[in-house]
Amino acid sequence: MIGPVEIVKRSVRIAGHATSVSLEPAFWEALNEIAVRRRISLNALLSMIDAGRGGNLSSAIRLFVLARCRDGELGDLAGASPLTCSRVGEAVRGAGGPA
Template identity: 65%
Template sequence: MTRAAGGVLKRSLMIAGHRTSVSLETPFWDALREIAAGRGLSVQALVGQIDAGRGEQNLSSAVRVFVLRAVQERD
């Protein structure tokens, strides 16, 4: 993981056989790890599922929206 400007962490992942990077703020990475663990998945596997269903949306944005919806569903 590398830290970019503004507290954004960039992490490289292998998704669907290709390497890609995802840039998220720390609270999103933390929530994503929690959601993945709750589902018995690795972060990489969960991001792969998000990637498969995102259409034309930017992957980092798709992950943020996924995390937001998951948190909203808990409340």
């Protein structure tokens, strides 16, 4: 049996509009790491993801982060948290995703 999944809701500004996004903490951690690596703000990164999405924003963000883990953008450069993608994987499994 899967226990409750912690979700963190944050207020962000996407393309100049205030909104809120709900994600697991591991995804927030990964997004922050990606933004720092790219030397852009979290809001700028979220605006980029939003511009390319076709559906639900939270789902698009999760898919973006998973793709960055798969592509090796997270966890392989100096100063990276080696656990970021592991935590994302745990969040996915905890939400009932593939084991």
